Amino acid sequence: MPSSASTPDVSAQADAAPAKRFAFVIEDLYGGGAQKSLLYTADQLRQRGHAVKVFTLRERIEHRLPEGLDIENLGVVTWFTKATSTVLTEKWQASRIAKALEAWRPDVVISCSCDKITRHLDLPNLYFWVKSDVSAKFNDPKQRRRAFDKVRHFYRGRQVIAVSQGVKANLEQVVGLEAERIVPIYNPYEREPFVAMADEPVSLPEGEYFLCVAALEPRKRHDRLLRAYAESGIETPLAIMGKGKPEHEAELERLVEELGLSERVKLLGYYHNPYPFIRHAKAMVLTSDAEGLPRVLIEALLLHTPVISVDCPSGPKEILTQELADFLVAPDNEKGLADAIARMDQAPVTIEPRHYRQFLKETVLPQFEAL
Structure with a gap:
């Protein structure tokens, strides 16, 4: 080029x-x-x-x-x-x-x-x-050890920009990286382009809905989401947007059926422009095992859509601040996640610029x- x-x-x-x-x-x-x-x-x-x-x-x-x-x-x-x-x-x-x-x-x-x-x-x-947070990417001890060795080999004595405070902390405290310096700097955003994309015409689900936008892969833990949603007992539908390998999509469909959620869970597939869906959602839900600094949560706040998230390594805690922290739940607390979904359904939080100014x-x- x-x-x-x-x-x-x-x-x-x-x-x-x-x-x-x-x-x-x-x-x-x-x-x-x-x-x-x-x-x-x-x-x-x-x-x-x-x-x-x-x-x-x-x-x-x-x-x-x-x-x-x-x-x-x-x-x-x-x-x-x-x-x-x-x-x-x-x-x-x-x-x-x-x-x-x-x-x-x-x-x-x-x-x-x-x-x-x-x-x-x-x-x-x-x-x-x-x-990304390499410390939370691997469950297999051998793969985890190899990944940590690679990070220490690449960045020992070097200068690093970490996408979040959590990534910095995990590089130092979990991976054991001895860098020359690690500077935490968020990705920069402006609100206007997201609002413009959210205004583009698209066929949206009718009525209110909760939304999860995530690749259909095990690390995103749609199983955790579906179990908590079922336990919440709410009637507001849940829409899931994303694509994945055929076997992962089939597993998701099987779990929806198994939990008796076929009438309330909508599998939307992949959209190049998800922002109209995000803007009109009652709330965004993220249930991953690991993230770096999840863009989708920040983008939801920019569109004034409230967020529910598990407190996975390493970004959600830095995004859900002030009163939004009431909707940050420990990853293994599915009952707490179900409760957060039910509370948000009853009284959605109002998002203001102070909630995303740091980004x-x-x-x-x-x-x-x-x-």
Whole structure:
């Protein structure tokens, strides 16, 4: 993909020269939240008057690219490098990245989702952006030990940006990472784009409904959700949005039938734009075993939809603050979750800007600028 011209908004520039030069390095722009939040953060920093460039390692794009954001594909990840992946291959790839960075002279380099390669870079201004909680991803002790060893090997003595306070705490206290420094910085958000997407026409469920938006996979614990919903005794329907492997979808359908919920639980499938559904939901429910900083809860609050969540590692506790903490439940307390659902059904909480101010770009972007 050719590099596009970077033209920071004139109104956002304090003077002729941008305050800093930021480089973001990511494998590709295909996939979920990590790619989306990187593009948004990079473009918002550009709009605030900084020089920003995104380096991708292969040309695979799914997301809408912000106009004016400078993106350069280095082409160092190919079918051949995937097939012959060795430390020597990684070091060759890293040398190509280093050459591009040297030519561009950034003040700050942020690596995301390609750390197996960028760990070979020796730069004083390099940060590794960690967006998930590895300590809660694996139940098998052997897999967990291997994952912890990998994290300690990659990031020991390095600089890390953790997506939440919880991820930082778990890296230090559970994984045992001895980094040079770990800086917790939330992903930045603005409310207006979500409101605009929520206004798009779509066929919504009739009447009130609770909503869960999550991939249909075991870690999201739809079984916990369905049992608690059944125990709550409420009549308000539950809508579940997401897609997964056929066997996981079949298991979910089987459990709905087994619990006698076929008349009250609606399986919506996957929607590219879930925001109209989120905005009109009575409440959003999240029951995962592990998250990093669950975007779906923040996005629900931005749309003034209340939230019920289990207190899984590592983000919900930082999102459900103030009186919203009354709807934060221990993961193994299904009775408490059922009670929270029933209470929300009787008296939904009113969401106000103070509930999500800590995630707004005005609060978050200065923390990136301070790196």
